[in-house]
Amino acid sequence: MDIKQYDFDLPEELIAQVPLEDRSSSRLMVCDRSTENIEHKHFADITEDLNSGDCLVLNDTRVLPARLFGAKEDSGGKVEVLLLHQTEEDEWEVLVKPAKKVKEGTKIVFGGGKLTAECTEIQEHGGRKVKFSYEGIFLEVLESLGEMPLPPYIKEQLSDRERYQTVYAKEEGSAAAPTAGLHFTNALLEELQKKGVELAYLTLHVGLGTFRPVSVDHIEEHDMHAEFYQLSRKTADQLNKVRENGGRIISVGTTSTRTLETIMRDHGTFTEASGWTDIFIYPPQKLQAIDGLITNFHLPKSTLIMLVSAFAGRDFVMEAYHRAVEERYRFFSFGDAMFIK
Structure with a gap:
């Protein structure tokens, strides 16, 4: 399948640079798959489209302040390190800039020596493995030295790092x-629960590979990066019961969707599971786990817009994106949302 089928023109000024003061005041495009009707609302209005017995599936992962700025111990040359995921105690897979300056054995110092890292392995695609040394608790050291790893299309500094957390x-x-979860406030979640909407939680630790545009001409040739997921027995039982009772399972975000689809394809039902998934969902694949999807507006030619197209149909999704540009919706991480039902 040609990647050009998932391309569209996006004016740069529609890329949201800062979060709205009120999370739930973002706009919401409601897309009905059965009628292909599109409505324009605000996110707080999502209560109108959710019913008692429905279940929202939320990804409770927390973003690490994973961007570190340090210097090479020998030369003092500046190095940026982005943590991807932990492989062993104190050992992480990372991206480094400038990569060519970091070889095996290179030592990097952060925060005047509060944290040091030694490169232990050079990996494919420019990645590195590093082993950290420090005193105390690693996450506390990271909180004091690290910055939030905002996507490269966001140029503004984030004044409150909690705004990049659900x-x-x-x-x-x-x-x-x-x-997709950034739009929810505690008050909105409480309102939905009072209406009888259930909340279920899973974990998928999001990697940067999820967001990068596909660089091959034919999407079948694209390799997905693996990400760690976990679904508890409690959540699995809850989801099976919702389905038995005729409620809708509504995934909040593509990350929750990939977790649920991985488990459904591997087991045929919702079950307690954890592991690594590199699932790549695109048309004409059919989604088995969800009945609705809440998601933001994504990059052209990204795996995310392909997943949304597998759920709602490519033509309908591309028409919705065309409307979003016409109506001046805000795009990407701090942008507006769509609810596909």
């Missing part, structure tokens, strides 16, 4: 936020 973020480990 209000229910709990499990440390992501290199990027599950951005």
Whole structure:
């Protein structure tokens, strides 16, 4: 399948640079798959489209302040390190800039020596493995020295790093936020629960590979990076019961969707599971796990817009994106949302 089928013109000024003061005041495009009707609302209005017995599936991963700025111990040359995921105690897979300056054995110093890293392995695609040394608790050191790893298309500094976390973020480990969840406030979640909408939680630690554009001409040739996921027995039982009772399972974000689809394809039902997934969902694949999807507006030619197209149909999704540009919706991480039902 040609990648050009998932390209579209996006004016740069529609890329949201800062989050809105009120998370739930973002705009919401409601897309009905059965009628191909499109409505324009605000995110707080999502209560109108969710029913008692429905279940929202939320990714409770928490973004690490994973961008570190340091200097080579021998030369003092500046180095930027981005943590991707932990492989062993104190050992991480990372991206470094400038990569050609970091060889095996290179030592990098952060925060005047509060944290040091030694490159232990050069990997494919420019990645590195490094082993950290420090005193105390690693996450506390990271909190004091690290910056939030905002996507490269966001040029503004983030004044409050909690705005790049969902209000229910709990499990440390992501290199990027599950951005569909950024629209929810605690008050909105409470309102939905009072209406009888259930909340279920899973974890998928988001890697940067999720967001990069596909660089091959034919999407079948694209390799997905693996990401760690976990679904508890409690959540699995909850989802199976919702389905038995005729409620809708509504995934909040593509990260929750990939987790649920991985488990459904491997087991045929929702079950307790954890591991690494490199699932790549695109048409004409059919999604088996979800009945609705809340998601942001994504990059042209990204795996995310392909996943959304597998759920709602490519033509309908591309028409919705065309409308979003016409109506001046805000795009990407701090942008507006769509609810596909």
